[in-house]
Each structure stands twice: as C-alpha cells, then as structure tokens.
Amino acid sequence: MAKRLEIFAPETFPLVEPGDSLPQLILDTLQQEQIPLQQGDLLVLAQKIISKSEGRYVDLPDISPTDEALELARTCDKDPRLVQLILDESSEVLRCVPGVIIVRHRLGFVMANAGIDHSNIAGSDHIAGFDHGQRVLLLPENPDHSAEQLKKQLELATGLDLAVMINDSFGRPWRLGTTGVCIGCAGIASLWDQRGDRDLFGQELRVTQVAVGDELATAASVLMGQANESRPLVLVRGLEFPREPAAAHHLLRPAGEDLFL
Numbered sequence: 001m002a003k004r005l006e007i008f009a010p011e012t013f014p015l016v017e018p019g020d021s022l023p024q025l026i027l028d029t030l031q032q033e034q035i036p037l038q039q040g041d042l043l044v045l046a047q048k049i050i051s052k053s054e055g056r057y058v059d060l061p062d063i064s065p066t067d068e069a070l071e072l073a074r075t076c077d078k079d080p081r082l083v084q085l086i087l088d089e090s091s092e093v094l095r096c097v098p099g100v101i102i103v104r105h106r107l108g109f110v111m112a113n114a115g116i117d118h119s120n121i122a123g124s125d126h127i128a129g130f131d132h133g134q135r136v137l138l139l140p141e142n143p144d145h146s147a148e149q150l151k152k153q154l155e156l157a158t159g160l161d162l163a164v165m166i167n168d169s170f171g172r173p174w175r176l177g178t179t180g181v182c183i184g185c186a187g188i189a190s191l192w193d194q195r196g197d198r199d200l201f202g203q204e205l206r207v208t209q210v211a212v213g214d215e216l217a218t219a220a221s222v223l224m225g226q227a228n229e230s231r232p233l234v235l236v237r238g239l240e241f242p243r244e245p246a247a248a249h250h251l252l253r254p255a256g257e258d259l260f261l
Contacts, residue, residue, distance in 0.1 A: 008035055008235040009223035016232075018055035023153040026233060035235060039160050042188060042239055043150075044220035046232035047139060047168040048117065050146050050184075056138040058085060076101050082116065082136065089114035089138060107139070108252045109183065111170055115139040140166070143184025144247045151186040163187030163239070166248075167217035169226060180221025182213030182248050189213075189242040191250045212241050213251055 010033045014025060022045070030037060065073065065080035069087055073080035077098050087093070090103035100112050109115070117137050140146045143166045151164040166184035171177070182190050190213030197205045220234035 004238050005219075006237040007219060007223060008237070009220075009231040010035065010233055010235075011231065013049075013230065013233050016049045016052040018052065018057070020053050022049065022053050022150060023157060026154065027157060029233065030235070037154075037158055037160055037162065037235075038237060040162070040237075040239065041160070042163040042165060042216065042236040043154070044165045044167055044217065044224075044234040044236060045150075046224055047115075047143070047166055047183060048137065049232045050140045050143065050166055051137050054140055054146070056140060058136055058138060060085075060134050060136065072096050072101065082113075085116055085136065085138070086114040089116065104255075105139070107143070107183070108249060109170075109181075110258075115168060139168070140184065144186065144249065145184075147184040147248075148186040161187075163243070163246075165213060165216060165220075167220055167224075169221065178226065180214070180217035180219070180224075182211075182217040182251060184248045185213055186246050187243060188216075188239065188246055189244055189250075190248050191245065192242055211251055213248055 010029045012032055013029045016022070016025070026043065060079065060081040063081035063084050065084040066087075069080050069084040072087075072093070073083045075096050075098070076083070078101070083101065086101055086103060089106055091106050092104040093101060094104060094110065095102040101114075102110065102112055103114050104110055105114050115138070118135070147164040147166050151162055154160075154162050154164070164186050165182055165188065167180045168183045169178040170181040172179065190211070192210040192212045194205050194208040194210060197208070199205060216236060220236065223234050224231050
C-alpha cells in the first residue's frame with residue numbers, strides 16, 4: 001500500500017482572545033466540522049493563536065526606548081519603541097539595516113524583529129511613517145512548554161495519544177519568501193537523526209538529520225496561509241516518525257557551527 005499523509009485545515013476556527021481555552025476551541029471546531037481526532041494525530045497551531053491565548057500583547061505607548069534602541073531605530077528606520085521590544089526579546093543583535101533587524105531571539109531562533117508581529121491583531125492601528133500599529137504580539141514565552149501543556153489537555157479530554165506542534169513564518173538566508181518553521185512541539189521528534197543508519201546500498205549515513213518539525217510546519221503553513229485565511233489549526237494524519245526528542249530547540253544549530261553569522 002502506498003504511503004499516505006493527510007492534512008486537514010478546519011475553516012471555522014474562531015478568533016482567539018487572552019485566556020481562551022485552546023483545547024476546547026480545537027475540540028469544538030473539529031466536532032463542528034465532523035473531523036474526529038484519531039490515535040496518533042498531529043495538531044499544528046499557528047504561533048499567533050498561542051500568543052493571543054497567553055496574552056502576549058504589548059502596547060507600544062507603554063514602552064520607553066533606551067539610548068541603544070534610539071540609535072538602532074535611526075539605522076533601521078523603525079519606531080524606537082518597537083526596537084526596544086526587539087532588544088528585550090533578544091539575546092544578540094546580528095544585523096541592523098533599513099527595514100529590518102536580525103536578532104538571536106532569547107529562545108535561540110535567528111529571526112527578523114524577534115518575531116514581533118502586528119498583522120491580524122485587533123487594535124493594531126496604523127502609525128504614520130511606521131509600518132506597525134500601536135499594539136503588537138510577542139512570541140509565546142515558552143513554545144515547547146505551551147505545546148506540551150496543550151498535548152496533555154487534549155489527551156486528557158480525548159483519551160488519545162496525540163502530538164502538538166506550533167509553527168511560525170520565517171525568512172531564510174539566500175531565499176525569498178517565508179516558510180513555516182517549528183518553534184514548539186510535543187509528542188513528535190522535531191529532528192530525526194539518521195546518522196548510523198544505512199542507505200539503499202548499505203552505506204552508513206554520516207550527516208543525515210531530517211528537520212521533521214520544519215517540514216511538517218511548512219506543510220501545515222501551506223493550508224494556513226499568511227493573510228486573511230483564518231485557518232490557524234491544521235490536523236496531520238498518517239505520521240510514522242520517532243517521538244523523541246520532542247522539543248523544537250533540538251532544531252537549533254549551535255552558534256559555534258554557524259558559518260553565516
């Protein structure tokens with residue numbers, strides 16, 4: 001029998017507010033669309049609904065920029081208050097040019113603007129001369145923990161063995177466009193280390209590590225979309241991958257091995 005992977009994107013997932021119960025919203029949506037969960041299903045959630053449910057909003061008028069933020073803001077032509085938030089969420093500034101700041105996020109991700117976003121956020125009114133609004137959204141405090149807690153709650157409610165992944169949209173060096181990236185997961189390995197396995201001709205694999213988390217996040221992102229699609233939940237069925245190590249931080253390349261920064 002041919003290998004088969006199924007991906008479902010419910011169309012009726014509601015807007016999320018701080019304090020909302022994501023497990024209940026997920027179960028209600030799947031029931032409404034007659035998509036019952038099955039043993040081994042993977043649920044991929046957009047980072048934004050995790051951040052919204054956790055109340056990771058910040059109002060820019062509440063931010064007082066430091067001298068460092070003011071200086072960087074002049075270089076990148078961004079609101080100094082946003083730059084201050086980027087600094088607060090980062091461990092290191094790697095590049096700063098007009099329009100973008102590339103940082104090492106406190107979670108270890110190398111990304112633009114520390115993942116701080118303003119799209120699809122209520123109350124993000126436009127500021128003249130600035131491409132972000134008054135209200136912005138930060139990444140979850142700990143995406144791996146968020147995924148683990150959501151997995152436990154869903155399993156308790158259903159009695160099923162499930163996996164949960166949180167994805168976000170990243171740009172990539174030397175490539176145009178964004179793609180889905182795994183920033184949190186539980187119940188499935190984010191990185192499949194096949195070193196020591198054999199290829200078709202019996203030769204030992206020496207460097208092969210498969211970024212399972214990112215591949216699945218990208219597949220889910222195709223259905224989620226990037227604009228007004230309102231499909232922040234994707235169900236993936238038919239996976240046959242290892243379950244450990246089940247944390248997104250295993251995908252991070254050690255800084256000492258980075259040849260580009």
